[in-house]
Amino acid sequence: MEVxxxxxxxxxxxxxxxxxxxxxxxxxxxxxxxHDELPLLQYNSLMCTFWMDKSDRLHWIQSANPLLTLQNTKVIGMEVxxxxxxxxxxxxxxxxxxxxxxxxxxSFSEHELEIQSEYGIVTDVCFGHYWKDDEPLYTNA
Known part of the structure; x- marks a missing residue:
């Protein structure tokens, strides 16, 4: 699973x-x-939650999947x-x-990326689409 x-x-x-x-x-x-009453779709087997926006479009993903890679590097379970x-x-x-x-x-806000950890170990990676002039960029939708 590549971010x-x-x-x-x-x-x-x-x-x-x-x-x-x-x-x-x-x-x-x-x-x-x-908190805005927008849907969060949780998939246990993927260990991912998919966040929908007010237009019912996917805008954010949170994953704790140990197979997740970022920049070709495994991240979950690694030293943060x-x-x-x-x-x-x-x-x-x-x-x-x-x-x-x-x-x-x-957080690496320019890339809509957040790394979460507990006790120094990466537990979750959260990431979203990019923005231009306060509008979402959905390049592949």
């Missing part, structure tokens, strides 16, 4: 509809909602500081950091 920054995950592209997502990977195990240092080098800029105690967040 394609700004584009999606493997063959799943940002901007596709909820129905198209379901056609591709089946019915979700659970449908929740975010190693992963963040590599990303800073590859992406060309430093991250923003938030500390929640045992849980930490490292």
């Amino acid at each position: 394609k920054l700004g584009l999606g995950l493997d063959g799943i592209s940002f901007g596709i509809s909820q129905d198209s997502l379901k056609d591709m990977i089946g019915e979700p195990d659970k449908i929740d909602v975010d 500081l190693d992963i963040v240092a590599k990303l800073a080098l590859v992406l060309g800029y430093s991250h923003e950091f938030e500390d929640y105690g045992a849980t930490e967040s490292y």
